[in-house]
Amino acid sequence: MKPKLTIFDEPILYTEGLSKLLTQSKIFNTIDICNSLETLSRHLKEEPPEILVMSSNMLMLTELYKVIENVISEHNSIKIIIIGNCYDMIDIRKLFNKGIKSYLDKNSNYNEFLKSINALLLNEIYICDHAKERMISFISNEQDKRxxxxxxxxxxxxxxxxxxxxxxxxxxxxxxxxxxxxxxxxxxxxxxxxxxxxxxxxxxxxxxxxxxxxx
The missing domain is CATH 1.10.10.10 (Winged helix-like DNA-binding domain superfamily/Winged helix DNA-binding domain)
Known part of the structure; x- marks a missing residue:
């Protein structure tokens, strides 16, 4: 059975465009859009999806941590994809510690988004290429310092x-x-x-x- 997807992001023009693209891919059974925490909370209670995409457009990073914790505590089977604003490695690591399964940067393209989806469907985690490069640089710098x-x-x-x-x-x-x-x-x-x-x-x-x- 195909999974359900929920997109938590704005503006509506962007989310509707992404929804139509993903509908054409025929990966998902249903695709729903939430543009506020209230609608997201109500939607998760009534029709929790298998995959939830959340954008940093909607929340400050500290707020994002709390929302992820709340979602995972109530629906631990939901796989969360975060589209972040080129967060540093410490923040990305914390997001994964909170329970997300995939991280993409704002500059990730549609093909990489599909790679992320496919990884989650295989019960794997995914981190975008741009963030991987920063991670390697971060680790190398830490090695030099310590x-x-x-x-x-x-x-x-x-x-x-x-x-x-x-x-x-x-x-x-x-x-x-x-x-x-x-x-x-x-x-x-x-x-x-x-x-x-x-x-x-x-x-x-x-x-x-x-x-x-x-x-």
Whole structure:
């Protein structure tokens, strides 16, 4: 059965245009528009959707946190997409901690919006490419500040493998997930250990926790 979508945003011209585009995609069973907290609250009680899109146009960031908490507490099966105003990494991380499943920036295009929808339908999380680039830059800068003894920052691929190591994946698991050979994974693992001056995976996890790369 196709999911229901609710869009919480303004202006009406924009939301109606997006609604018509999504209707043509035939992804959703129904698409509803809410332009106020009152109509949103009433709609969620009467006909809660599977996916809720919320824009930063409507609320201040602190208000957005509270609304997300309220929605998740009452309807924990709703998957929330936030369209933010190029928030920094700390704010985006907090949004995910509050319970959202996807983050897009204002400059995200329609195709990326569809990618986000498809990810949610597969029970995955999604973060737009622009925010990913800022995240990598943020992490690299934090490494430089907190770890002056590290001569060379981790590459994007090394950071990706580091997180998978922290998730408890073996080299074989990582190779299958990233579609690379086990030898390539082992080479990256050795470079990560060398750069972090760590002896084993425990040292990698310890580094990741101390530097807030993982919770």
């Amino acid at each position: 770890n002056p003894h590290i001569k060379e920052p981790l590459t994007r691929r090394e950071m990706e493998i580091l997180k998978l190591i922290c998730d408890g994946l073996s080299s074989k698991d990582i190779s299958e997930k990233l579609f690379i050979s086990i030898n390539t994974v082992e080479t990256h693992r050795k470079r990560i250990l060398l750069k972090l001056n760590a002896k084993n995976s425990v040292g990698i996890v310890k580094y990741a926790i101390e530097n807030h790369i993982i919770d």
